[in-house]
Amino acid sequence: MKRQIITNDGRKVQILRVPYYYQSESDWLCFVFSLKMCLDYFKNIYQSDFIRSNTPNKSVDELKHLTHTGQFMGTRVDDSLVNELSREIPSIKFSLDEKCSINTLLDNFNKNLPAIVLYNCSYMLYEEEGPGHAGVIIGILDDNDLILHNPWLGPEVLVKWKDFQKGWELEYNKVVIMKPETQTKLEV
Amino acid sequence: MQVVLFDMPLNEEDARKIAYNVIRSELGSIPYPGKPELKDGIWIVPIIVRYPRILSIGDVPEKVRFMNFENVGEIKIDANKGELLYRPRYYEVNNIIKENLEKVRITVEMALVKVGANRFAQLPFPAHIHSPVVDILSWLLINDKIDMAKDLSLIGVDDKGKYVQNINLLESTGLIRKSENLILPSNNLIEIETRYQTLPEKLSSSLAFFFEKGYTFIDSIKQVLGPHLTITGFCYEKSLEYGDLIPISYETIDRIVADVYRQEVKRIKLPRYLIQLETVGLLEEKIMSGKVVWSGTEEIFRKIQGEEEILQPVRRFFA
Structure with a gap:
C-alpha cells in the first residue's frame, strides 16, 4: 500500500498508493476529487479484502450528486455530509474532526489511511485568504512536512509544515477521517 | 434550537x-x-x-488564480x-458568483470581437445559422434596398422582431440608414462596396466593420459567430487569467462546447471549428509532449490586453 518517492528537495519518503485525479476545468470540485481518490484507494489498494469488496465504485458525477456539490459554490462539508457518506458507503466510517494536529494525520498515515484535509490553499500559497480547499494526505516526512495530492496543482506535492499550518488554521484544522468498517452491520 | x-x-x-x-x-x-x-x-x-480558476498547460495543472x-x-x-x-440564501450567493463569471466572459468576448473583427469576418457562415445581420447586409449588397413593408412581410412575426432589432443595431454602427419605409446602405457600407470587388469580400468586410464597431452588441454577434466565439472566448479568457498565452487541450475545449451547447452535433463539428479558427489566425495548433493543444495567437492576445476601456470593469477580477 506504500511506495517510496524522492521529493523535489531530494528526500526519500514512503507514500500511500492513492490514485491521483486532476480536477481539470471544474474549479469547485476539489472535495469530490479528493473523495474519489480516497474511495478508489479503498476499492483497489487497501489491505483488507472485505473493504475492497464492499467499497463501491463511484464516478465523479455520482460523488457530485452524493455530496450535493453545487456549481460555483463547492461542497458543504459538515457533520450532515459525513453522516450521509457513512450511510451511502457503509464500508467506511466518515467523520469530520476539528482542531486536529499533526498527530491526527500521523495516526491515520501509520494505519495506511489517507485523510482529506480542509485548508486554505490561497493563504498557503499567497498569504491571502481565499476559498476552502480539499486535498489528500498521502505522506508525512520526519519534520512533519507533508506529501499531498492536490486536485488543483498535481500529485505528490511536497508542502512545508509551517506553510500548511497557516492555511489549515484558517479552516480550523479540519480533517475528514475515513475508518474502514470491517464488521458487517446487523440489519433488522 | x-x-x-x-x-x-x-x-x-x-x-x-x-x-x-x-x-x-x-x-x-x-x-x-x-x-x-x-x-x-x-x-x-x-x-x-475569491473564485479559484485552475490554469493548465494542456492537461497538466500549472497554477491556480483567484478572481476577486x-x-x-x-x-x-x-x-x-x-x-x-x-x-x-444559497441561490442568492450562487447567482452573484454566476453573474460575475458571466460578466468576465462577455467582456473578454467583446474585446476579442473588436480586435479580431477582420479575422472573424473571414469565417465561413453555414446557411442554417439564423443570422439577421448577415441576411440584411447580403440583401442590401445584392438588392440595394429593403422595403420594410414589403420585404419583411416575407418572414414570420417572431423573426420579424429580430430583424427589426438587428436593423437598429446596424443603423447604430453607420452601415445602414432608414428612409421612411426603406433601409438603404449608409456611408460606411457604401465605402466598403467601393473598396472591394467581389460580393464575398464586401460581405466579409462589412461584417468585420460591424464586429469592430458593434462589439457591445455581443448577443447579436453571438448569433453570427456562435461556437467560434465560444471557443476563442474561452481560450483567450484563460490566457488573460494566466497572464500569458496558455495552450489548451482538445478535451478541455470539447468539454466547454458540450457544457454550453449540450448538442452532440456541435461537438462533432469541433475539429472543423478549430481548423477554421486556425485558418483565419484566431487560434494556433501546437504540439506539446506529443499531444495537440490549441492557444490564442500572440498578436490577438496583445491587442486584447490593450483594450483597457473594455476590460477595465473586470480587471479587478484578475488577481
Missing part, C-alpha cells in the same frame, strides 16, 4: 467562527468570512468570494446572544 458554545458577549474571533460554520454548512467551500464588524450589538460578517468577486453578502449575529440573525 441553536446550541451556543461561546462566551457572551461574542468576541470577533467567535463571530468569525460562527459565520464560518454557517458558510461551510449552508453555502459551500468557495465563499469565506471576512473581518467581522460590530455595529449596535450585532456582528456583521461579510461573505467574500469581493463581498457577495453578509451574515449577522447577535453579539449578546450569539444567535444567527441573518444569512443570504
Whole structure:
C-alpha cells in the first residue's frame, strides 16, 4: 500500500498508493476529487479484502450528486455530509474532526489511511485568504512536512509544515477521517 | 434550537467562527468570512468570494488564480446572544458568483470581437445559422434596398422582431440608414462596396466593420459567430487569467462546447471549428509532449490586453 518517492528537495519518503485525479476545468470540485481518490484507494489498494469488496465504485458525477456539490459554490462539508457518506458507503466510517494536529494525520498515515484535509490553499500559497480547499494526505516526512495530492496543482506535492499550518488554521484544522468498517452491520 | 458554545458577549474571533460554520454548512467551500464588524450589538460578517480558476498547460495543472468577486453578502449575529440573525440564501450567493463569471466572459468576448473583427469576418457562415445581420447586409449588397413593408412581410412575426432589432443595431454602427419605409446602405457600407470587388469580400468586410464597431452588441454577434466565439472566448479568457498565452487541450475545449451547447452535433463539428479558427489566425495548433493543444495567437492576445476601456470593469477580477 506504500511506495517510496524522492521529493523535489531530494528526500526519500514512503507514500500511500492513492490514485491521483486532476480536477481539470471544474474549479469547485476539489472535495469530490479528493473523495474519489480516497474511495478508489479503498476499492483497489487497501489491505483488507472485505473493504475492497464492499467499497463501491463511484464516478465523479455520482460523488457530485452524493455530496450535493453545487456549481460555483463547492461542497458543504459538515457533520450532515459525513453522516450521509457513512450511510451511502457503509464500508467506511466518515467523520469530520476539528482542531486536529499533526498527530491526527500521523495516526491515520501509520494505519495506511489517507485523510482529506480542509485548508486554505490561497493563504498557503499567497498569504491571502481565499476559498476552502480539499486535498489528500498521502505522506508525512520526519519534520512533519507533508506529501499531498492536490486536485488543483498535481500529485505528490511536497508542502512545508509551517506553510500548511497557516492555511489549515484558517479552516480550523479540519480533517475528514475515513475508518474502514470491517464488521458487517446487523440489519433488522 | 441553536446550541451556543461561546462566551457572551461574542468576541470577533467567535463571530468569525460562527459565520464560518454557517458558510461551510449552508453555502459551500468557495465563499469565506471576512473581518467581522460590530455595529449596535450585532456582528456583521461579510461573505467574500475569491473564485479559484485552475490554469493548465494542456492537461497538466500549472497554477491556480483567484478572481476577486469581493463581498457577495453578509451574515449577522447577535453579539449578546450569539444567535444567527441573518444569512443570504444559497441561490442568492450562487447567482452573484454566476453573474460575475458571466460578466468576465462577455467582456473578454467583446474585446476579442473588436480586435479580431477582420479575422472573424473571414469565417465561413453555414446557411442554417439564423443570422439577421448577415441576411440584411447580403440583401442590401445584392438588392440595394429593403422595403420594410414589403420585404419583411416575407418572414414570420417572431423573426420579424429580430430583424427589426438587428436593423437598429446596424443603423447604430453607420452601415445602414432608414428612409421612411426603406433601409438603404449608409456611408460606411457604401465605402466598403467601393473598396472591394467581389460580393464575398464586401460581405466579409462589412461584417468585420460591424464586429469592430458593434462589439457591445455581443448577443447579436453571438448569433453570427456562435461556437467560434465560444471557443476563442474561452481560450483567450484563460490566457488573460494566466497572464500569458496558455495552450489548451482538445478535451478541455470539447468539454466547454458540450457544457454550453449540450448538442452532440456541435461537438462533432469541433475539429472543423478549430481548423477554421486556425485558418483565419484566431487560434494556433501546437504540439506539446506529443499531444495537440490549441492557444490564442500572440498578436490577438496583445491587442486584447490593450483594450483597457473594455476590460477595465473586470480587471479587478484578475488577481
